[in-house]
Amino acid sequence: MPVFLAVAPLLLVIVLLASGRVSALAAGAAGLAATVLVVLATPPADTGLAPFMLHQVAVGGWLAWQVITIVIGGIFFYRCVRAREQADPRPVASPAAGGTRADLHRRLYFVCFLLGPFAEAVTGFGVGYIIALAMIVQLGMQGVPALVLGLYSQCLVPWGALAIGTILGAQIAGIPPTLLGASGALLQMPMHAAYLVLFWFFMRSAGKRLALRQCLDDVAWTALTTVAVWLAHDVVDVEIAGAAPLGVLVALRWLRDQRPDAAALRRAVHAALPYAVLTLALVLTRTVPPLQAALKALGAWQPLQGQPPFAPFYAPGFWLLLVGVATLLKARAAPGRVARETAVAAWRPSVVTLLFVVMAAFYVAAGMAAAIADALHGIAGPAAALAAPVFAAIGGFLTGSGAASNAMLMPMQTALAAEARIDPVWAAAVQNTVTANLTMLSPIRVSMGAAILSLAGGDSAVYRAAWKLALPPILVGVGAIGLLLAQR
Numbered sequence: 001m002p003v004f005l006a007v008a009p010l011l012l013v014i015v016l017l018a019s020g021r022v023s024a025l026a027a028g029a030a031g032l033a034a035t036v037l038v039v040l041a042t043p044p045a046d047t048g049l050a051p052f053m054l055h056q057v058a059v060g061g062w063l064a065w066q067v068i069t070i071v072i073g074g075i076f077f078y079r080c081v082r083a084r085e086q087a088d089p090r091p092v093a094s095p096a097a098g099g100t101r102a103d104l105h106r107r108l109y110f111v112c113f114l115l116g117p118f119a120e121a122v123t124g125f126g127v128g129y130i131i132a133l134a135m136i137v138q139l140g141m142q143g144v145p146a147l148v149l150g151l152y153s154q155c156l157v158p159w160g161a162l163a164i165g166t167i168l169g170a171q172i173a174g175i176p177p178t179l180l181g182a183s184g185a186l187l188q189m190p191m192h193a194a195y196l197v198l199f200w201f202f203m204r205s206a207g208k209r210l211a212l213r214q215c216l217d218d219v220a221w222t223a224l225t226t227v228a229v230w231l232a233h234d235v236v237d238v239e240i241a242g243a244a245p246l247g248v249l250v251a252l253r254w255l256r257d258q259r260p261d262a263a264a265l266r267r268a269v270h271a272a273l274p275y276a277v278l279t280l281a282l283v284l285t286r287t288v289p290p291l292q293a294a295l296k297a298l299g300a301w302q303p304l305q306g307q308p309p310f311a312p313f314y315a316p317g318f319w320l321l322l323v324g325v326a327t328l329l330k331a332r333a334a335p336g337r338v339a340r341e342t343a344v345a346a347w348r349p350s351v352v353t354l355l356f357v358v359m360a361a362f363y364v365a366a367g368m369a370a371a372i373a374d375a376l377h378g379i380a381g382p383a384a385a386l387a388a389p390v391f392a393a394i395g396g397f398l399t400g401s402g403a404a405s406n407a408m409l410m411p412m413q414t415a416l417a418a419e420a421r422i423d424p425v426w427a428a429a430v431q432n433t434v435t436a437n438l439t440m441l442s443p444i445r446v447s448m449g450a451a452i453l454s455l456a457g458g459d460s461a462v463y464r465a466a467w468k469l470a471l472p473p474i475l476v477g478v479g480a481i482g483l484l485l486a487q488r
Contacts, residue, residue, distance in 0.1 A: 124161020159242025
């Protein structure tokens with residue numbers, strides 16, 4: 001296949017998204033249409049065109065469905081929790097309550113590195129950003145500094161929304177999801193260390209005081225967080241490997257900092273109950289072997305040979321829906337309104353996911369990803385693999401979704417790794433981790449925050465301050481690929 005045809009749909013998507021005038025939905029539709037046209041112009045020689053087209057649509061739709069169930073479940077769960085809070089708005093001791101000005105550093109760290117990422121891990125889709133931003137404003141931060149710190153809620157987003165982007169990327173790359181998650185967790189360690197240094201820089205830039213003792217405390221908790229997430233992959237599946245340790249750390253840190261009395265503790269337990277039940281259910285279904293085996297087998301469906309089966313009672317989306325319904329019933333909230341809100345919020349990311357995943361299926365099966373990798377390798381040799389983190393960064397920035405970016409780019413990245421003869425697991429981990437972390441700077445996230453705070457300077461003021469957050473993932477990604485090339 002001519003390389004200009006293979007790369008054309010990918011470039012089309014990038015140009016449309018970079019223009020700022022086209023949504024991810026429209027760009028995904030255009031990219032899929034262009035991909036189909038290329039396949040029609042260069043039909044496969046070993047099989048009929050119609051069977052080939054139908055099979056790839058089925059493969060892409062099947063992979064997308066497993067992600068879409070989590071998209072719908074996560075949004076539904078969040079809407080149920082919000083309905084519960086509106087029905088029973090009990091006051092809860094928050095990181096913004098009490099204390100002195102000297103405590104600001106400690107509380108901001110808690111919100112940025114623990115509470116926000118935990119909320120994003122359980123629900124996803126920027127919910128952690130909304131929660132973190134509200135807490136940061138309560139702490140007295142405003143404007144651009146508040147928005148930049150709010151972006152830290154996305155700093156563990158490879159495990160956001162129960163790791164749907166990581167799961168999809170692993171399926172496309174043909175790698176066990178938990179192995180991809182564990183590899184990404186190792187890459188996340190130096191990234192997180194750099195994020196911490198930038199956190200201190202942003203604090204100083206905003207005129208806030210730093211204390212050596214608190215900085216050392218930050219280092220200890222950052223190390224504990226990254227190591228806990230990495231080790232969790234040995235115990236639980238990747239879906240919960242971020243949410244479970246973060247949930248425990250959030251609780252421990254809150255107890256240490258707040259030292260609540262009995263009444264405050266009861267209110268906090270009441271507020272956190274849906275999250276605790278969901279996390280416990282997911283942990284149990286993934287750590288108790290008999291239960292795990294039974295749920296994986298119960299109603300499992302595998303209509304396409306060679307593709308992952310779908311076990312409805314084991315899937316995270318089922319538990320999101322189940323705990324959400326229980327939360328609604330307990331709060332006696334209106335289920336119809338929550339269902340409508342979920343439908344309105346979920347249809348767009350669901351369709352975007354479907355379009356990009358089907359596009360990825362065609363890219364792999366039609367040899368388009370391999371053609372691009374061959375061309376890059378022909379130009380730069382094995383060093384062409386050093387471009388992988390840059391592609392990953394562009395994909396995450398433009399789509400604002402690890403799932404969409406992995407669907408768009410993972411086939412090319414794995415083909416590039418094969419051409420360079422480097423470990424495909426680590427190459428996939430670089431793609432997944434870099435692209436996920438760059439979603440924090442996507443126009444989708446930044447525009448949402450600017451709109452919430454009615455920022456006068458708009459998106460450009462945020463980017464002038466926050467662009468440095470792109471450096472840790474890109475530099476770590478380039479360094480990892482460089483090490484892989486050196487070990488060939």
